[in-house]
Structures are given as C-alpha cells and as structure tokens.
Amino acid sequence: MKFGRIVLAVLCASFALSSAAIAQDDAEKAIEQYRKKLKEDPWSNPGLLDADRGEVLWKTPRGPNNVSLEKCDLGKGPGVVDGAFAELPRFFEDAGKVMDVETRILWCMVNLQGFNRADLVKNPHPAGGKPVKELGAIATYVANKSNGMKFAAKLDTPQAKPVVKLGEELFFRRSGPFDFSCASCHSNPGQRIRLQALPHLSDPKEARIAVGEWPGYRVSSSHVMTMQHRVYDCYWQMRMPRVELGSDATVAIIAYLTKQAEGGEISAPSIKR
Numbered sequence: 001m002k003f004g005r006i007v008l009a010v011l012c013a014s015f016a017l018s019s020a021a022i023a024q025d026d027a028e029k030a031i032e033q034y035r036k037k038l039k040e041d042p043w044s045n046p047g048l049l050d051a052d053r054g055e056v057l058w059k060t061p062r063g064p065n066n067v068s069l070e071k072c073d074l075g076k077g078p079g080v081v082d083g084a085f086a087e088l089p090r091f092f093e094d095a096g097k098v099m100d101v102e103t104r105i106l107w108c109m110v111n112l113q114g115f116n117r118a119d120l121v122k123n124p125h126p127a128g129g130k131p132v133k134e135l136g137a138i139a140t141y142v143a144n145k146s147n148g149m150k151f152a153a154k155l156d157t158p159q160a161k162p163v164v165k166l167g168e169e170l171f172f173r174r175s176g177p178f179d180f181s182c183a184s185c186h187s188n189p190g191q192r193i194r195l196q197a198l199p200h201l202s203d204p205k206e207a208r209i210a211v212g213e214w215p216g217y218r219v220s221s222s223h224v225m226t227m228q229h230r231v232y233d234c235y236w237q238m239r240m241p242r243v244e245l246g247s248d249a250t251v252a253i254i255a256y257l258t259k260q261a262e263g264g265e266i267s268a269p270s271i272k273r
Ligand code: HEC
Pocket: 171, 180, 181, 182, 183, 184, 185, 186, 193, 196, 197, 198, 199, 201, 210, 211, 213, 230, 231, 234, 235, 237, 238, 253, 257, 273
C-alpha cells in the first residue's frame, strides 16, 4: 500500500514535470515566432529611433564646453563612426586604457564636452519603460554604424591581452552571497532560467550570436539595453554591489565576451525578448 502511494506520487510528479516542459516549449516557440515577425520587418525595431536620437546627440554641440562629439576618436580617427564599433574594445593611447564603446563615449563626453563624470555614471541605465539614456543612445548609434560587419577588435595587443584575461577570470570567478559566477548561468549548453534560454557565452559559437545583438531593444522592458547595462544587470542577479559603468571590471568582461565573439556578425540594435 505504502509502495503503491509512492509509485503514484512519482507518476504524478513526472506527469507534472513533463506537462510543464511541454508548456515551456510551446511558450518558447511562441516567443521565437514573435521575435521572427519583428525581425522580418526591420523598420519595426523601436531601437532605431534611439540610434537616430544618438546621431543627433553626437552631432550637437553640448556640455559646458559646447562642442559636439565629432572630434571624439573612437579608434579610427576623430569623428570616424563607420566601422568603429567593430574594432572595440581597444587600447586608447590618450586615456592609457582599454575601453569599450560606452566607456569611450563617456571619456569623450567628459574630456571634450566637459560633462562631470560622476553625474554621468551615477544612474546611467534606464528603469523599465524609460528610454535608454543619452550615453546609451549614442552607443546605439555608433554600434548601428557597424551593422552587418564582423567583430574584429584588436585584443591581442600587449595592452589588451591582460584585460581580456582579467575578464575571463571575472567570468569564471564565483562571488557574492549566492556564490555565483557568470559561468554558473552561461557556461552550460541548453541551460535556462524559467523561460529564458541562457546563452553559453564561453562557447564562441553561441557568443558570436549573442554578443553581436547588443545594444538591443528589449521588448519586456520597452527600451534599448546596452552591453554595460546587461553586465550591470547580471551582476545584480548575482547580488553583487552595483558595478560602475566604465569600471575596469565591466570593460574587462566586455573585452572577454568580445574576444569570444570574434568573427561574429554585428546586428545592432537587435530585438531581444
Ligand atoms: C543567475 C544567473 C545569471 C548569472 C549568474 C549571470 N547571468 Fe547573464 N543572463 C542571465 C539571464 C536570465 C539572461 C537573459 C535575460 C533575458 O533574456 O532577458 C542573461 C543574459 C546575459 C547576456 C545576454 C545574452 C543574450 O542572449 O544576448 C549576457 C551577455 C550576459 N548575460 C552576461 C553575463 C555576465 C558577464 C555575467 C557575470 C557578470 C552574467 N551574465 C551572470 C542570467 C545570469
């Protein structure tokens, strides 16, 4: 009798599990179809409006110095935007640092336009439903100007190599109250949390697709999310202290992810779930 009850319980549990798995698969398929529809009509991507806003911000004289960002050197010479994102992060002689796109724009906003760095990094990411901030809109514009190109950042230079190595170490380092690393959620094939598939970012095949989709318009929060914001949010999921935009840690992680994605195609802004 007791044994019968156990068998029944096991059967019920396995039925519940399998029907949950079916529901999950159906939902994932529906989400995939929805994404596909949005992608079939590229002009339906609201992130392009932010790229346009970013272009205006780039070209408009602003800040205490009342200059535009057209003298900002993203690595290919002052003012050159076309193809610059495809070669970032990179080492910048003038700053003595490796920088990703957002960190470099921040540097130009501070050093050319005279904005106060502390103000810009205080609250740099938008809340749900709010549009991406100015820096993020400019990054969206810059990334969009490398759309269709392949990641070709020069990360094998003596200055960049240690930064990529630090990023790799941070990616695999368990820390925080949950004792998670990035790898806990992003280094297993086919892993997911609830309905979200978790890309296997230490596998170049998946990294090439995932990394190339940032910045992306995130439907569930109705705004463009940048890579600095993505890393910030994942660190928050690990219950780590708020990581600063442009910090050595975020730049190193982005350098590592970009190295993993080398040769992958850029499709920014993309549409995320
Ligand atoms: C607790 C699990 C968890 C941890 C730990 C975690 N992430 Fe994530 N990450 C997620 C989830 C969930 C998503 C997908 C969110 C979504 O679909 O909206 C995601 C998405 C991402 C993406 C975008 C992937 C794509 O599909 O384009 C990147 C990049 C990323 N994480 C990087 C990191 C990095 C770097 C770390 C470590 C600092 C990290 N994650 C730690 C859960 C995690």
